[in-house]
Each structure stands twice: as C-alpha cells, then as structure tokens.
Amino acid sequence: MADVIGLGMTHYPLLAGVDSHMANLLKSTLKDPDIPADLKDPANWSAQARREWGEDEGTAAAAGHRAQLLAGLAKCRAELDEFQPDVVVVWGDDQYENFREEVIPSFCVFAYEDTEIDPFAVLGILKIPNAWGLPDGQSFTMKGAPAFAKALVTDVISDGVDCAYSYRPRGGSHFPHAFANTQVFLDWSHVGEEFPYPMVPIAVNCYGEHVIARQGGIARFADIRRGEDLDPPGPSPRRCFELGHSVGRSIRESGKRVALVASSSWSHAFLHDRGWHLRPDTDSDRRLYDAMVAGDYDAWQAVTAREVIDAGQHEMLNWFCLLGAVDELGLTLDWSDFVTTEIFNSNKTFAVFK
Numbered sequence: 001m002a003d004v005i006g007l008g009m010t011h012y013p014l015l016a017g018v019d020s021h022m023a024n025l026l027k028s029t030l031k032d033p034d035i036p037a038d039l040k041d042p043a044n045w046s047a048q049a050r051r052e053w054g055e056d057e058g059t060a061a062a063a064g065h066r067a068q069l070l071a072g073l074a075k076c077r078a079e080l081d082e083f084q085p086d087v088v089v090v091w092g093d094d095q096y097e098n099f100r101e102e103v104i105p106s107f108c109v110f111a112y113e114d115t116e117i118d119p120f121a122v123l124g125i126l127k128i129p130n131a132w133g134l135p136d137g138q139s140f141t142m143k144g145a146p147a148f149a150k151a152l153v154t155d156v157i158s159d160g161v162d163c164a165y166s167y168r169p170r171g172g173s174h175f176p177h178a179f180a181n182t183q184v185f186l187d188w189s190h191v192g193e194e195f196p197y198p199m200v201p202i203a204v205n206c207y208g209e210h211v212i213a214r215q216g217g218i219a220r221f222a223d224i225r226r227g228e229d230l231d232p233p234g235p236s237p238r239r240c241f242e243l244g245h246s247v248g249r250s251i252r253e254s255g256k257r258v259a260l261v262a263s264s265s266w267s268h269a270f271l272h273d274r275g276w277h278l279r280p281d282t283d284s285d286r287r288l289y290d291a292m293v294a295g296d297y298d299a300w301q302a303v304t305a306r307e308v309i310d311a312g313q314h315e316m317l318n319w320f321c322l323l324g325a326v327d328e329l330g331l332t333l334d335w336s337d338f339v340t341t342e343i344f345n346s347n348k349t350f351a352v353f354k
C-alpha cells in the first residue's frame, strides 16, 4: 500500500514577477479596442475591482494578493515536508510550450531524467523582473523519476485510459511553466537551493479548442468576432476524473509515498469571453469550490466541457484529475483556501487532501 497526500495550488506566472506588473494581463486587455469603453472604465467596475485597482493600477493590492498566495504555497510546502514524498506527481497544462502543431496529446506523462528548467523564461519574454531579483536565464534542476513515471503510464494505459508519454522535452521552447512554476513556487523561500523531491509532470490539454488557435494565450475580440479557427477539444472533465481514478489505482499499488498536485488557478479572465476578459467567472468558481468543500464530486462530474470553457476554467481540468484520484483513494479535504480577485486575472484555490 502506498501513502498519498493531495495538494492543489496555483502556478500564476505574474506571481513570479514584481508587484508593479501583477495586473499586466488586465492592462493588456484594457488595450483591446473591441471591448466596450464603458466596461473598461474602472468607475463601472465592482467594489472589489475598484478597491484592488486603487490609484496605482493594482500595485499596492498586488502585495496583499501575493501575501495570500504565499501563505497558501507555504502551507502546501509544509505539508509536503511533513509528508516526505518519494515523488511528486503534478497535473499541469501545456500552453503551447512542449506541445505545438506537431502533436497535442490529451494527457502526457513526462518520464524525464533530471532536467534543467527555466522558470523565468516567460517573464523574460514579457520583460518583467522576477520577484527574487535573479537573472532571467537562471535555471534550476527538476529531479525526475523516470522509472516511476513509466510504471505509472503503463498502469494507466493497461487500465483503459490511453495516455501519451515523453522521454525528453521537445526543445526550442522554455520548459512548460505550469510545472516549472510549481517547483519554484513550492520552493519560494529556498529558491536557489535544490528542490528535494523528484517530480513527474502529467501534461493535460487544458486549452483544448484554444490550444493552437490562441497559442495558450490571449485572443483579441476582433479575432474572436471574425471567427477563430478552433482546434479539436481537450479531454472532457469527466475523462480527466477517470484519469485521476486510474492514477489513484496505480499509486495505491506502487508502495511509494506520493504527493499528487493539481497546479492551476481557476477561472482565468483572459479566457472568460463572456466577461470580456476583464474578470474571472467567480460565481462558477465558487460553485465548484463549495462542492469541493462539501465533498460533492457528483457535482464536479456533471460539469460539461462547454461550461468549463465558457467560464474560462480551462486549466481546472488539472483539478478534475486530482479530484478523481482523491475520490478513488478516499482522501478527504483537510484544509483549503479560495482567494478571489477581480484584477489579477484568476481566482486561486489551495487545498490539502489527506
């Protein structure tokens, strides 16, 4: 029998940058000429949005948002250190990074040896200094667990969930930031030291119809209105839950101490077309958060792919995978926090399942 802990966290790229840039996604959205001017006028925003935006376009509020997120990350790291995992399995999205036009797998297990990762590459492209004051090109070692990863993907495929695997990164792009940020965020106050736990990423095609159409990023409303050349869908929420079940069954037999991590923020403003990319869909997030706290996984499994996309919750497919494993293994929610924001792109949830 294995021993398992489940964790949920964010990999919000702008947390890795300095406060003055934390609202940059919204600042970019406000330059979209096809969003109605009255919606872009802060005078018409919600009380929370106006409070966060303040007189300095979010710089002061960024410190508060950062403090909330660092508290959640510190809690996750403390649980990890107490648990002392043999391996950390992370579900994360690939935003047009490892996977591009050549192939888009629904799920892919990375059976990598130790790999050099470059978590500040995205910030370097955006010309945003990182929060640690380290060089843009600073690299870190992500310890791999290739034998464990191969056994895991073998079990999952044998169990009936077809799943891709990869033995080395594609090159020509930075390491997928969902996983790179997960490591440095869990290592926030020790960055520069070696992260002690081997990591097995499982890439989920969270972006689905938008993965190549929007290259994992922001579309302008002129392009959306013209009609985007959408891609085939990603895996459905229910299929992600089934993958989680299958991973749970494999891990139960592994005899290892395994931490399972869902890495992603919840609704993303820049994917929330109904909300003009101005704010995340907090009502939809809160419904799923309340269901998670209540242990109501039927409610999660009833969510459709269309609902996920319409709410800008694409990246939550990582959490559907985690909750499938939690359900399979009979873990229960030990602690959680739901951090909302109107201006820092996405709501963020932290969770510990034991």
Ligand SMILES: [Fe+2]
Binding pocket: 011, 093, 095, 178, 264, 315
């Ligand atoms: Fe992401």
